[in-house]
Amino acid sequence: MKGKEFEVREYPVPEPASGTVLIKQELAGICGTDLHNWEFQRMEHDVIPGHENVGVLDAIGAGVEEDYLGNPVKIGDRVVLSPGVGYGFLPSEEQPYLRGGFGEYIYAWHPESLFLKTDLPIEVAVLTEPSACAVHCVTRAKIRFGDTVVVQGSGPIGLLVLNWARLSGAASVISVGGPGGRLEMAERFGADLTIDIADVPDPNDRKRVVRENTPQSAGADVVFECAGNPAAIVEGLDYLRRGGTYVEYGHFVDSGTFECNPNQMLLRKNLRLEAAWGFESNHFIRSLRMLEKHADLFKDFVSHVIPLERVGEGVNALHTGYHLDGRDAIKIAVKAHM
Template structure:
């Protein structure tokens, strides 16, 4: 008997929940019963731009194996897999990406994370078994972005680091910088509840953009917290706002590094003085494109140590039919139901 499940379809700035038949997996495929799917800044930026056509969004996921193809016996590091195991997966593959498929009415269905199921149909999908609780496991994909960013930033023991942005990517980048030996970490963001969590996750200094409103004021505060008022060794732009780029470049000390993390979606050009902000500082500039299987394999064991209050990052869990409320909150006040939003996850089903 054919089973059916629900999945969210996005178009423009609207969402619709539809029913599709749950597929039987191909020999290399895996069907997951979705537990949680995080709303990513990439999802938000695509929605802000208006999604062309129809798309099955969602790529930050954790789920339970419902069925596997006959060729699937182990995860990416050799752990045996069976029905009932909790797993996470890398959304990008050599054959396509989960969470970005257009024409979702065309089979195979359930290619995005906002649904009751997700079908891992692409060959060579990096799947990893985990015993983490779902509210932490759902953070694996953003955590791997932090791993990638800090590896590219080459944070060294004793560095002073600035993280722009106190959303999920900023918070996990903060943790990865601390793990890599940063001596002082300054987080610039807001609202205040996000910055309180940043403190518990290892930030030494926080600057609230809701109260310190100009780049000039923020720069004065940042520089005062750096060695000889000379700037940070490494700056990570994790906010995803174009205006944060020239502001962040101005925080970097001579011979320092700037890492662009937040602009995964094309939000347009930015104007800056290359000579003053970059050349005269002898700066190294890096930009990362998501994460790869290497970062999942490196990052998951660190996340599984669960030494930081990761579960507190998931401030809201919404049913599929309320997903629009989550996007609206992230697009405006960062508040939902009277409470500050940190990370919103969408529940797959009962």
């Protein structure tokens, strides 16, 4: 990615140095962060995007005998790679090359690289990174059994947050977002109510609907902001009951500001505000464990698999209404070998 342009380039494929591995990519997800970096031009250098990665070990450097958890590995094993050291965001023209997932190979060159072996299907394994984000987000909320939870945003992160929140004890889960295909997935994940922002365009009407669907119309116990739109924060704070918890997660990339009256919007609500950044290694590990346990839930989560040459189309689909090839997009993934 160079500015707002996408082009296919060739790089030499390295022989792994001691302590490193070369992964032949099977699938890489297009993330909202990729969209926002493209949309707001937050990258100051050319980059090979792709930080949601699954592939097979193609070559192994000396001394590498196991994954992060101590499981023995060999050439041909499927692994998921955490982007923690910068994979998918590093300068593409600096050596070592191939440090992003939108390509045939990714070179895990950093000594602190975290990769885990898995037997999951690639369409589920590729969700490990976004699921790790959701694990961190839900963990920060400290959900209690019987809570009413609202998730703003029905993209991949919002849907994964909804699912893990439900499995964490939420008695009622409300999804606010769109388009329809994504809200159908929210219902499959157990959403008790979905609110399509296209059908209910007035924020005040959405606030009313949300509160009417909470105990005593008092508001939700927990609200997650996963939409990445500053205006969603203003709206979502009014979904909360007094003393509730608001978890902000949608602004990994700087996408603007909003006007805030701390007295009215925060203090008088006596709320708890959490702001979660990315994830840590333990969230990545927990994410894979949960995906392995609940793999059947995610059978159709990857709605589109496209070749490298169509990455620009995939990003633009997320920019212009979440629609590609005649159907709603949930998760778009890139496959170099098609």
